[in-house]
Amino acid sequence: MSVNSTQRVDFQVIADLVAEGARVLDIGSGDGSLLELLAAERGIDGRGIELSQQGVNECVARGLSVIQGDADHDLVYYPDESFDYVILSQTIQATHNPKIVLKELLRIGRYAIVSFPNFGHWRVRLSLLFGGQMPVTKDLPYSWYDTPNIHFCTLQDFVRLTEEVGAKIERAEALDASGQKIAVSLPWSLWNLFGQQAVFLLRR
Amino acid sequence: MxxxxxxxxxxxxxxxxxxxxxxxxxxxxxxxxxxxxxxxxxxxxxxxxxxxxxxxxxxxxxxxxxxxxxxxxxxxxxxxxxxxxxxxxxxxxxxxxxxxxxxxxxxxxxxxxxxxxxxxxxxxxxxxxxxxxxxxxxxxxxxxxxxxxxxxxxxxxxxxxxxxxxxxxxxxxxxxxxxxxxxxxxxxxxxxxSQNIAFHEVGRQAIIADPDWRQGRYLEKGTRPSKGLAVARMAAHVTYLSEAALHRKFGRNLQDRDVPSFGFDADFQIESYLRHQGMSFVDRFDANSYLYMTRAMDYFxxxxxxxxxxxxxxxxxxxxxxxxxxxxxxxxxxxxxxxxxxxxxxxxxxxxxxxxxxxxxxxxxxxxxxxxxxxxxxxxxxxxxxxxxxx
Incomplete structure (x- = not known):
C-alpha cells in the first residue's frame, strides 16, 4: 500500500460509485479494508491484487480472494470485461507505466475507478514554492528518495491522460483533507488547487 | 509374494x-x-x-x-x-x-x-x-x-x-x-x-543400477535394492531443501572429527545427514513404487x-x-x-x-x-x- 491506511478517506466515496452485487477487482488491496467495505455495503464478488506479501497474507487470512502481484505485470492475464469495476485506489502514482495501466483497467473492467493524491493541491504547491523541497505532507508522508510514489500527477494531469487514452469521465470527485467532497460546480482549476485527493469513475 | x-x-x-x-x-x-x-x-x-x-x-x-x-x-x-x-x-x-x-x-x-x-x-x-x-x-x-x-x-x-x-x-x-x-x-x-524430470531420472537410474533390483523382481528373489533407493532419496532430498538452509544447518562442519580423513567417509555433517536420510527411507518405501511415483509426476x-x-x-x-x-x-x-x-x-x-x-x-x-x-x-x-x- 502506498498511502497510510488510516487516511483512506476515498473508500466511502468509492463505495458509493459501485453498484450492488457487482464483480470487482481491487488493485492494491492493502490489508483488504476496501474489499471488506464493498462486500459489507455493496455485496460485491470481490478479487484483489496486492504487492506486499504481508498485505496478501492478511487479506487471505481474512478470507478475501487476493493474489500477490502488481498493476504493471499482472493485469495482462485477465480477459476483456471480466469485471464490472476495476479499482485502482491510491496506487496509480506507484506504477511504472500509468498510461498502460489505465488502458488495462478500461479493458478488464466495464468501469474503472481511480483515486489518487492530487499533487496540484495548494499545500504541495506552497511547500515547493516557499520550502524549495519536495513536499512531505500527512497524505504524502515519504521523502523523495524512499517514496514508492514514482509518478505523481495533478488532477489536471490525470484529466489529460484520460483524454489521451480515450476514456470517458462518468463522474469525478475532489476531496478535501477530511474526505468531504468539494462542490461540483467549481472549475477543474479550482478542484486542482483545493482537492487533496481525487476519485474518478471512468469508462471506455 | x-x-x-x-x-x-x-x-x-x-x-x-x-x-x-x-x-x-x-x-x-x-x-x-x-x-x-x-x-x-x-x-x-x-x-x-x-x-x-x-x-x-x-x-x-x-x-x-x-x-x-x-x-x-x-x-x-x-x-x-x-x-x-x-x-x-x-x-x-x-x-x-x-x-x-x-x-x-x-x-x-x-x-x-x-x-x-x-x-x-x-x-x-x-x-x-x-x-x-x-x-x-x-x-x-x-x-x-x-x-x-x-x-x-x-x-x-x-x-x-x-x-x-x-x-x-x-x-x-x-x-x-x-x-x-x-x-x-x-x-x-x-x-x-525438465529439471524436475532430470532429477527423477537420476533417482530411477540409481535404483535400476542396483544389482539387487533384479529387473524389478527383487521381492520374489528375496533381495532389496536398498543402496539404489537410498541414493535416489539422497539426490531427491537435496532438491527439497535450499542452499541457505543447508548452510545454516550444516555449513562445512565436520562429522565426529576435527580434521578431514583424506578418505571417502562421511567427513562432512551434510554427508552424514544425507546418508541417514537415504538409509531410513529404504525401511519405509518400496523401490518399484518410487519408480512409479516419479513417473506419474513426470507425465503430469x-x-x-x-x-x-x-x-x-x-x-x-x-x-x-x-x-x-x-x-x-x-x-x-x-x-x-x-x-x-x-x-x-x-x-x-x-x-x-x-x-x-x-x-x-x-x-x-x-x-x-x-x-x-x-x-x-x-x-x-x-x-x-x-x-x-x-x-
Whole structure:
C-alpha cells in the first residue's frame, strides 16, 4: 500500500460509485479494508491484487480472494470485461507505466475507478514554492528518495491522460483533507488547487 | 509374494495388508488407467479423521506427496513417527478435525496398502513389479473419486495437498470441478519441468543400477535394492531443501572429527545427514513404487491435456482456489505456481495466492510455517461460511 491506511478517506466515496452485487477487482488491496467495505455495503464478488506479501497474507487470512502481484505485470492475464469495476485506489502514482495501466483497467473492467493524491493541491504547491523541497505532507508522508510514489500527477494531469487514452469521465470527485467532497460546480482549476485527493469513475 | 514374505521388511507387508482402513474394488468396478487398460481388482488404503456431517458437506480430501502416505495425522506403522501433516491436521488445528471430516488415501502405485507394484498380481500370484501399468496423476485422482463415492460424498468441501499432492488437487479441480468446493494446491506446478524430470531420472537410474533390483523382481528373489533407493532419496532430498538452509544447518562442519580423513567417509555433517536420510527411507518405501511415483509426476502436464492452454483446464470453474508457494523452493518455484494463478485469472476463477518467505525450500510445506497455517485456516474459514458449514 502506498498511502497510510488510516487516511483512506476515498473508500466511502468509492463505495458509493459501485453498484450492488457487482464483480470487482481491487488493485492494491492493502490489508483488504476496501474489499471488506464493498462486500459489507455493496455485496460485491470481490478479487484483489496486492504487492506486499504481508498485505496478501492478511487479506487471505481474512478470507478475501487476493493474489500477490502488481498493476504493471499482472493485469495482462485477465480477459476483456471480466469485471464490472476495476479499482485502482491510491496506487496509480506507484506504477511504472500509468498510461498502460489505465488502458488495462478500461479493458478488464466495464468501469474503472481511480483515486489518487492530487499533487496540484495548494499545500504541495506552497511547500515547493516557499520550502524549495519536495513536499512531505500527512497524505504524502515519504521523502523523495524512499517514496514508492514514482509518478505523481495533478488532477489536471490525470484529466489529460484520460483524454489521451480515450476514456470517458462518468463522474469525478475532489476531496478535501477530511474526505468531504468539494462542490461540483467549481472549475477543474479550482478542484486542482483545493482537492487533496481525487476519485474518478471512468469508462471506455 | 507368499514364499518371500518373511524376507521383506515391514514396508512389504504394509503394502499388501495395511494397518489402516482398506476399500476393496472387485472385477465389476475396474479402475480405468490412462495407459488404456483396466486395473481390477484393486484396493485403496486410507485413513479418516473427524466425523462426516449429516449432509456430507464437510469432507476434506488430503492428497499426499511423492513418498507420503495415508497416515497424514496418525502414527506411521513402520517408522512410528507422527503423521506427516500432523502440524496442520487435528482438533483445533488449521484443518480442524472437530469441524471437518478428513480423508487421506495412499495413491495408486503406492506401497502402503493401495494397489501398487508390490501388490500381488492376480494373474500370477507374484508381486506385479513392473507388470503394473504406469500410472498417472489422473489415475490416482480417478481412484480417489471412487473412494469418495463409497462415502456417498457428492462434493468435497476441499481438496488439499502439496507437491505431487498439489498436482492431484489441480487434477481434481480440472476433472471434477463440480465435486470440489475449494482447492488448495501448495508448492506445486501444472507440469513437471525438465529439471524436475532430470532429477527423477537420476533417482530411477540409481535404483535400476542396483544389482539387487533384479529387473524389478527383487521381492520374489528375496533381495532389496536398498543402496539404489537410498541414493535416489539422497539426490531427491537435496532438491527439497535450499542452499541457505543447508548452510545454516550444516555449513562445512565436520562429522565426529576435527580434521578431514583424506578418505571417502562421511567427513562432512551434510554427508552424514544425507546418508541417514537415504538409509531410513529404504525401511519405509518400496523401490518399484518410487519408480512409479516419479513417473506419474513426470507425465503430469495439465495444459498439454488441453491443447497447451492451461486456462482451458479450469474453464467455467466455480471452485475457490488458494495457492501457496515458498520463496526458496527451487523444485516448484513461485513462477510455476504463479502460472496456475494466471491461468485461473484468465478464467475469472476465485483465487487467492500467497508466497511465503522462508529458507526451508520445497520441504517448507511439511514444516512449521505459521504464515501457511494462517492462510489455510483463514481461507477455509471463509469458505466454510459460504458453504453454510456452521461452527
Amino acid at each position: 507368499k514364499s518371500s514374505a518373511n524376507t521383506v521388511v515391514n514396508a512389504g507387508s504394509e503394502a499388501v495388508t495395511p494397518s489402516s482402513e482398506v476399500a476393496r474394488f472387485d472385477e465389476t468396478q475396474p479402475l480405468q488407467l490412462d495407459a488404456g487398460v483396466e486395473l481390477a481388482p484393486f484396493q485403496i488404503a486410507y485413513c479418516t479423521y473427524g466425523t462426516l456431517n449429516a449432509d456430507k458437506s464437510n469432507a476434506i480430501l488430503i492428497c499426499h506427496a511423492l513418498t507420503g502416505d495415508q497416515y497424514c495425522a496418525s502414527t506411521h506403522p513402520v517408522t512410528g513417527k507422527p503423521g506427516w501433516w500432523e502440524v496442520l491436521i487435528g482438533p483445533g488445528k488449521p484443518i480442524d478435525t472437530d469441524r471437518y471430516f478428513v480423508i487421506c488415501s495412499n495413491v495408486i502405485g503406492g506401497c502402503l496398502g493401495t494397489t501398487g507394484p508390490a501388490s500381488p498380481n492376480p494373474a500370477t500370484g507374484q508381486p506385479f513389479a513392473l507388470d503394473l501399468s504406469v500410472v498417472t496423476i489422473r489415475d490416482m485422482v480417478r481412484a480417489q473419486a471412487m473412494l469418495v463415492d463409497r462415502f456417498g460424498i457428492d462434493q468435497l468441501f476441499s481438496v488439499i495437498g502439496g507437491s505431487m499432492g498439489g498436482m492431484q488437487v489441480l487434477q481434481w479441480a480440472s476433472s471434477y470441478p463440480e465435486r470440489v468446493f475449494t482447492a488448495v494446491p501448495i508448492a506445486t506446478g501444472a507440469r513437471h519441468t 502436464d495439465l495444459a498439454a491435456d488441453h491443447d497447451g492452454q492451461l486456462a482451458e483446464a479450469f474453464r467455467g470453474t466455480r471452485t475457490r482456489f488458494c495457492l501457496v508457494s515458498f520463496t526458496s523452493d527451487w523444485l516448484f518455484p513461485t513462477g510455476e505456481n504463479r502460472a496456475i494463478v494466471h491461468a485461473l485469472n484468465a478464467t475469472g476463477a476465485s483465487v487467492s495466492f500467497v508466497e511465503i518467505e522462508t529458507d526451508k525450500g520445497h520441504d517448507a510445506f511439511l514444516l512449521d510455517e505459521p504464515e501457511m497455517y494462517a492462510t489455510i485456516s483463514g481461507f477455509l474459514m471463509s469458505a466454510a461460511k459460504a458453504r453454510g458449514l456452521a461452527r
